[in-house]
Amino acid sequence: MSTLSRIENDDARDLALVKAIRDGDTSAWTTLLKRYQDRLFTVCLRMVRDRELALDLTQDAFVKIIQGLDSYDGRAKLSTWFIRITMNVCLSRLRAERLRRHASLELMSDPNRSDGVSRGFPQNREPVPGSNVEDNERRWLVSEALSRLSPDQRAILVLRDSRGLDYDQIAEVLDVPVGTVKSRLFRARVALRETIEGLHGDRDR
């Protein structure tokens, strides 16, 4: 089965589940949420890099999805709508956290923070498995650097690279024009590169 037809099948299945839920089949909820739990948890984990906090955010997102499903009008793909809600939950939490702490970029990377928003406790940190040492190193670096970017930059990179959304879908999730998506994405890539180079510098010292 081609990727395209698999995606189309996925979309059709999503819509069938939504219809079943609206028809009163509550078991369809479990099926639908199970289909998305790993994807949405991964989005949250990439955003906060802390399993406990990611679990908390995924839970919040699911609650909002459940409570808001009747407002889903089918204009966007269900997966995009789910990711939009999840990303909004993550960004709201991260922005509130920044406001609360008057956080600067330096504070965001403060290793003493206990909320896991930036570095997190080692036991909660996302493991970065890989096939060899070099891959592991690269993944660790990119993951670490990602966690040091601003929430908005992190969001756009997660949507593009981790979830594979196209520009139009990202624009829909973030509610900005496509041109803005491209511009922000490029700047986020530059920021990521600079952060990685900074991390290299720290390690070489």
Added chain:
Amino acid sequence: MKDRNGHPARVDETLLLGWIEGDLTEQEQGRVALALGSDEGLRIRLEAMRRDRLALASLPEARAPADLLSSVADALERELLLVSEPASARSAWYAPLFSDRTGRRLAVAAGLLLALGLTAWLGVAAWQSRAPKPSPGTPESVAKAGPNESDSIVPNVPVSPTPSETDLALADEAPTVAVVPTTAASDAATTPARHPMTAERAVALLHEGRLGILLKTTDHDRTLRWFAQRDHDSSRIAVARLSIAAAPEALAALVAPSPLIAPRAFEWAGLILPDEPARSEAPPIYETTDILVLELAAEPATLTQALRALSGDAGHHATFEELEEPLHFAPMVRADSLLWWRQDPSEWSPRARVPVVIQTLRSN
């Protein structure tokens, strides 16, 4: 960076991004290659950014914890539970009356007086209902009817359970709460009759968080199906569920099992006295099977229509109840509430939440 003609190569962010992501046309690729050919530093950087992208994309998908869905269910319930004041601060105003013997006696005496007053009032009401009515068109009848009697959704008018065409499309397939046989006459005869609460009063209580709805049914499954359909096919009403075990204290009076109160025994006009039940027969009992929370517009018309719809065509099954203590449910956050600026302004009207305690006839 210059092109073949010696002019500066025009490469913007979008082109560089396209190069990193590999989605440039041939012509665009040529332009970027030209620019990179004359700027080694930029080329190295872009190559590194391309590798960053691949590394980010290759991070494996995480597996959600096994208990995620059950924690979601818990969170949904917590969302609905109120942020209540401490129990000590919520004690009812009349609590001190019962704290000593004299107080208890006073309270009992007051209760008796109240019951006597109600009985007397009922007698007057019954007499008035049997008195000859003025002919239509006479000044007296016009004065009684008021300017708009046909419009029954008027604050200050006792809520009528009669189904109406103006219902929020809620009335179809209303839960069957069949008129229960009047076997519990002793309960009915000894329970003081009450006025139906007015819509205006209900709205006032709703704003205070002290409104509840008690719904008695004989068909539990059908009732729940009815609610599920209302929840999904209309944006004007939202339904959520509370577990009985976690029911807030303020609902205790509604949640407790109650003896059958035969609706016909309380018809206002007729004051029908039911037959005496067989003494050996245990009175039917309604027990709480579900607690739902409805979210709807806090206005008399909506409340009136909701109560009518809940009552269906079988009489007095759903009643407004006054809670002794305020109960504030968290708003049912919808996805759109996160995106409120995209909502239609008509959706910005305040909504309120009212608990519906569903009692089902216990089968013997």
